[in-house]
Amino acid sequence: MPVELKPKKTTVAYYQGCSLEQMASEFDVSTRVVCDALGVELVEIPDWSCCGSTPAHSYDPLLSAALSGRNLAIAEQQGFDVVMTPCPGCLKALKGALKVFKDPNKREAFLEILQMPFQGNIQAVSNLQLYFETIGTEAIRNRVTKPLTSLSIVPYYGCLISRPPDFMQFDDPENPISMDRILEALGASVPEFPFKTECCGATYGVTRNEIVGKLTGRILDMANRVGAQAIAVSCPLCQQNLDLRQAQVNRYWRRDFHMPVLYISQFMGLAFGVEPESLGIDKLFVEADSLLDILSREGERDQSVGGKMA
Amino acid sequence: MRIGVFVCQCGTNIAGTVDTEAVARRAMEYADVVYATSYVYTCSEPGQQEIQRRIKEMNLQGVVVAACSPRMHEPTFRRAVERAGLNRYMFEMANIREHVSWISTDKEANTRKAMELVHMAVAKLRFNQPLFSSKVPINKRVLIIGAGVAGIQAALDCSDGGLDVVLVEKNPSIGGKMAQLDKTFPTIDCSSCILGPKMVDISQKENVTLHACSEVESVSGYVGNFKVQIRKKATYVNWNACTGCGECVRKCPSRKAPDPFNEHLATARAINIPFPQAIPKKAAINRDYCLHFTKGKCGVCKKICPVNAIDYDMQDELVSEEVGAIIVATGFDLFDHSVYGEYGGGRYPDVISGLQYERILSASGPFGGHIRRPSNGREPRDIVFIACVGSRDASVGRPYCSGVCCMYIAKQAILTRDHLPDSNCYVFYMDIRSPGKNYDEFVRRAQEEYGVQYIRGRVGKIYPRGDRMVVQGADTLLGIQVEVEADLVVLATGVEASAGAGELAEKLRISYDQYGFYMESHPKLRPVETNTAGVFLAGACQGPKDIPASVAQGSAAAAKVQALFARDAIETDPQVALVNERTCVGCLKCIMVCPFGAIQSKTLRDGSIKAEVLASVCQGCGLCNATCPPKAIQLQHATDNQILAELNILCA
Ligand SMILES: Cc1cc2nc3c(=O)[nH]c(=O)nc-3n(C[C@H](O)[C@H](O)[C@H](O)COP(=O)(O)OP(=O)(O)OC[C@H]3O[C@@H](n4cnc5c(N)ncnc54)[C@H](O)[C@@H]3O)c2cc1C
Ligand code: SF4
């Protein structure tokens, strides 16, 4: 590995949240591997607790703020000024806590419940924000050893990553491009994808899965039409609807989609030369074997012409 | 001084909540008041006569009227006292209606406040001096900035009235947006057929001086006597020689220059004449694309030009014009729809603006009047129009209605069905705004005779599917989501203030609203005037407008100028600053604060420096008065003594 290309070490607090412990453990694993490769040290927040998720903030925003505030306060005590979380839901909760703290009418009640010292000098960012804004696509490109040159990948951002715009303060709300640029830096071709931010049905998967069947089906169909071989995501819920529920979608639409849906960090890992097993690729419901075959064939061809520059 | 006080009842407007009799009785106790009464309608003919009778009978030297706002009737009463032989400035008004009776129902408190206001007016009046205005001659030439249909109409009317007109247009040709339109609602007459003759008229009027490719650089002076610097931008073609033959355009090898007249649906040559009916019909070189300027070689146009008009060394030229009045008619610009990411943010070639579609429809347009898709040149079958793009949408900072788009998309849909009878036209709209004469009938024709399908609802997204566009929106009447596949999507892009409107306003010292539209002096009663005397407005620069309204305002502005010029001189307002040379120490701080450049320094014979006010430039803002350390500069009719007299009463 070309050590000299490693960017200088950055250390951030890491909030993985419950999804990444269970359903989306491959998002966690791959994020850690990729950050390590990019010279970012992730320090898990000690004794972190639930962010409150949808139930807490739909019951009482202050409850949600206090639950997430605890995690922020611990991270701040540890001396961090940035906490990164790959889960957009967790990010929303963490940012919500900061917003409540900054609201002079709510601060007192918030601190009263929190019962911990908290200055609010900490920032919550997503994994994409860390890759795109802090590390930058140039550093990512320099780290690539196995470019995804023969793959056509569309990024699917979902609803939360860049919205609402003044709350998330990241990327364009209608036409986000951070994942596009990262995928391009990995060498993939990235067709224009009009459904980047269309709704996947979110948690309706549990209560009314025909809605998810319909909406997710449109997204898969569009990915197919623009010639994508795979979809890149950065949200556990999006991944679940597009991957786990793909069989349901096929039943609903009477179609035969077979579209691997990988986390952006899994694509990054592959391009950085990490073994698929270490990225949890085997956990996908829609298998990515076809992609891996293409990549390994590509690798052999490169070898035969003398290898690619890292 | 002998002062008379008249407390108006204004019917029950004032007397309903103010004891006017009591106010009059109390007034008799104030210093110098020799007469006080309460009257039912003081502004009426008998009311004014009553004031005049009492002035004569009682030998009054000053009059206070306690009534409505001075904005309403101060001029009326000033004239009334003047007719009775008093100087018009020996009059004061106390506002006991807008400031008292209309804003509270507590009669006791109101009466007390009215008494105090009357007392203040009396106290001030005791320091009033007769003031006299002077006369300055009017330069009877008019400058018109912007030659769209509003500016053209104003110029023709002024010219017909015998005035010398200086017309400044920033583009190479006059005509404005109307010259780009195909047909016009609500009569579907051809835009260039009705505008063209007016444009030709402009070029043939002996008393109209046209500066095209020009902008106003600076403005100084005041009503009746403005001095204007105009920057004539270098066109690199000597327009005195150029015959507009177009030889150079045909031979120019640089073909990729932008073509703003065709709204960038086509490209132009580096040397270009914007359209066949252009006035003036002269060529101009776009430096950024000309090979002579970019590569240092070419010179084709210079060689080909039969009259030797090409001049690569031409420089911008500054010309000075002196005029007595200015009409601003700088029009509007189109909202940039690329902020709508959900509509593709300008990335889809088949999602176009309303003005681009006008060019597509136009026989002189990029496709010769055949409706084609910009992406592949094919004829579209399904065409969707979307209303209110950049209008009535606070999220993009445009909460106002653009006023013309409902009408122009109805027109464009009718024309589309005319050109392509097999096409399907859909209009997504919020409400239909068609209040003009014959306008609603026109929209109905689109729906009923031309079979245009109107869908009430917003469009949430436009995205490509294959080589067509899918328009996804709501039908709020049916309460369902709809998707329409289209070959072409026309956005009814709204109207916004023209680029650079703010800078021009600052040069002219006129106000503009938060969206950049120029402010009229009164939204109902003075729609053509600005708050700067001698500067008038016409057309869409004052707010979104269609052609009939723009033309009407152009004529109205011309009429205002002619009324102003009907006199040979104008009376200056004597309520201006005046320097007391004995106390002025020559620090000249007043010069620094005056926003109108109305103060200059002068040297007396003994060598001392004094400030001097140019009465005709001073706007009476009083900044100098507040700044002057020895209080040597005083605003007439609002001197320190007068204001202090009022304050003393208030604080007593
Ligand atoms: C797509 C579309 C279709 C329309 N169809 C119709 C229709 O069918 N019927 C109808 O009644 N109305 C229609 N309208 C409205 C019509 O275009 C306007 O009412 C009309 O153009 C307003 O005229 P104007 O002279 O005020 O402004 P403009 O036409 O904008 O003219 C202003 C002129 O001032 C010049 N200028 C700007 N700034 C300066 C400066 N600083 N110095 C010097 N010159 C300057 C500009 O170059 C321009 O020539 C339509 C509008 C649009 C957008
Ligand atoms: S000199 Fe410039 S404008 Fe003239 S023909 Fe050449 S490129 Fe065109």
Ligand code: SF4
């Ligand atoms: S005129 Fe019609 S389309 Fe235009 S802004 Fe007003 S309502 Fe919207």
